[in-house]
Amino acid sequence: MRKNYLHLDFKGISPFAPHWPTYLKHFQSLGFDGLLLELDCKYAWESWPGAALDHYTKQDVLAMIDLAKASGFEVSLLIQVQGHLEWALKHDRYAPLRESGFINELCPCNPDAVKKVEDWIDEAVALCPDAPYLHLGGDEVWHLCTCDACQKRGEGAADRKMAVYLDHVGRCCRRVVGHGMRPMVWSDMFVSRKCYEPIKTLPRETIIVNWCYHEKAPFAGLKEMQGTGYEIWGAPAIRCGWGPDHLSGIYDENGVAARVANIKEWQQTGINLINTVWGRPSSFNVLYPPYHCFAEAFAAAGTDGASWRIDGDDAFAVQSRRWRELETEYDRLLRKGVLLFKWSVGLNRVARYIGRRPGLFNADCYKQSEALAKDVEALRKKLFDFFTDNGLSDAEEFIDERISMLTPPLEEPENPALERSEIL
Numbered sequence: 001m002r003k004n005y006l007h008l009d010f011k012g013i014s015p016f017a018p019h020w021p022t023y024l025k026h027f028q029s030l031g032f033d034g035l036l037l038e039l040d041c042k043y044a045w046e047s048w049p050g051a052a053l054d055h056y057t058k059q060d061v062l063a064m065i066d067l068a069k070a071s072g073f074e075v076s077l078l079i080q081v082q083g084h085l086e087w088a089l090k091h092d093r094y095a096p097l098r099e100s101g102f103i104n105e106l107c108p109c110n111p112d113a114v115k116k117v118e119d120w121i122d123e124a125v126a127l128c129p130d131a132p133y134l135h136l137g138g139d140e141v142w143h144l145c146t147c148d149a150c151q152k153r154g155e156g157a158a159d160r161k162m163a164v165y166l167d168h169v170g171r172c173c174r175r176v177v178g179h180g181m182r183p184m185v186w187s188d189m190f191v192s193r194k195c196y197e198p199i200k201t202l203p204r205e206t207i208i209v210n211w212c213y214h215e216k217a218p219f220a221g222l223k224e225m226q227g228t229g230y231e232i233w234g235a236p237a238i239r240c241g242w243g244p245d246h247l248s249g250i251y252d253e254n255g256v257a258a259r260v261a262n263i264k265e266w267q268q269t270g271i272n273l274i275n276t277v278w279g280r281p282s283s284f285n286v287l288y289p290p291y292h293c294f295a296e297a298f299a300a301a302g303t304d305g306a307s308w309r310i311d312g313d314d315a316f317a318v319q320s321r322r323w324r325e326l327e328t329e330y331d332r333l334l335r336k337g338v339l340l341f342k343w344s345v346g347l348n349r350v351a352r353y354i355g356r357r358p359g360l361f362n363a364d365c366y367k368q369s370e371a372l373a374k375d376v377e378a379l380r381k382k383l384f385d386f387f388t389d390n391g392l393s394d395a396e397e398f399i400d401e402r403i404s405m406l407t408p409p410l411e412e413p414e415n416p417a418l419e420r421s422e423i424l
């Protein structure tokens with residue numbers, strides 16, 4: 001039977017430790033058998049002093065891992081050995097480790113950076129010592145081989161960038177193998193270059209995880225990677241990729257449907273899967289809504305999830321319906337805000353041609369805008385209550401982000417003071 005892992009990226013909205021058992025129970029009931037935890041910036045790694053947010057303590061993480069194991073999950077961790085280290089490298093104290101000054105990547109030719117990653121691997125192993133795997137990330141290394149030292153390191157190689165990449169990632173994989181674990185690496189540095197033979201330079205124990213969130217099967221590079229003889233896993237996404245074109249407040253029906261379709265495509269391959277749940281589109285991007293927003297996608301990804309229904313009476317279903325109600329209210333207020341903005345523009349254009357009627361802007365725009373602000377504040381409180389009741393992090397940021405989008409400012413008339421008239 002194929003393995004069916006759930007990846008949780010904690011840089012986004014995530015459960016506080018006391019609420020972890022509730023979520024774990026739900027994930028278990030859906031039929032996930034493994035967890036891949038990406039603690040990212042939410043855990044104070046000893047290897048990265050001063051870089052993380054104060055969210056999970058060591059005791060929290062150990063208890064969360066222990067409970068997951070006791071509930072029958074395999075548990076492994078995910079760290080990043082080269083790219084996507086913004087959360088740490090953005091701090092001045094780690095600036096010397098950056099590749100060509102870019103804050104998302106470290107330079108694999110900098111001995112201090114290599115030492116840092118090796119220490120981090122050791123720390124992750126010690127944190128979850130009987131994990132079967134340690135995922136090393138290795139994806140989207142966009143600035144690979146741009147500094148002089150890396151250029152020099154790659155000299156003479158047919159593919160200089162790949163040579164530098166493999167030198168570093170291979171060394172990290174071997175360190176993981178040395179700890180008795182199997183390393184995992186994301187696939188995209190191979191897929192994006194259509195370059196698969198170099199995989200064979202990695203230790204035989206390495207697993208390549210082929211993530212693909214938007215295309216249909218057959219997935220790019222999957223057959224070629226399987227042809228290397230290495231173990232290849234697939235990765236759909238339960239929560240990913242909301243750009244500005246798709247951001248629709250706190251729920252996106254079409255977005256969730258796209259996730260379900262992506263998951264079903266991957267399930268047809270029959271290979272082991274890691275169902276990814278990303279925290280934000282990228283480290284400096286907006287937060288995704290809570291897990292409840294993606295309830296159907298979680299269920300579609302679970303081996304036993306087909307029987308889960310959002311109109312059921314389990315706690316997760318009840319809270320998911322509550323989220324839908326908040327979304328309906330959010331959507332109503334969003335439309336109202338846009339309408340008021342448009343109305344203010346309309347009245348100001350009328351004034352240019354035929355003048356103003358005293359009090360009209362006040363009645364149609366200012367007064368209604370004040371009423372809207374009251375409704376928005378009521379929603380803000382309901383959102384906070386939802387986060388509190390469900391033990392979710394990042395309430396302040398998420399609510400600030402989304403509430404601020406609700407009320408586009410009115411276009412002010414030429415003389416706002418005069419428009420305040422109560423006389424119509």
Ligand SMILES: [Zn+2]
Nearest residue numbers: 107108147150
């Ligand atoms: Zn470099």
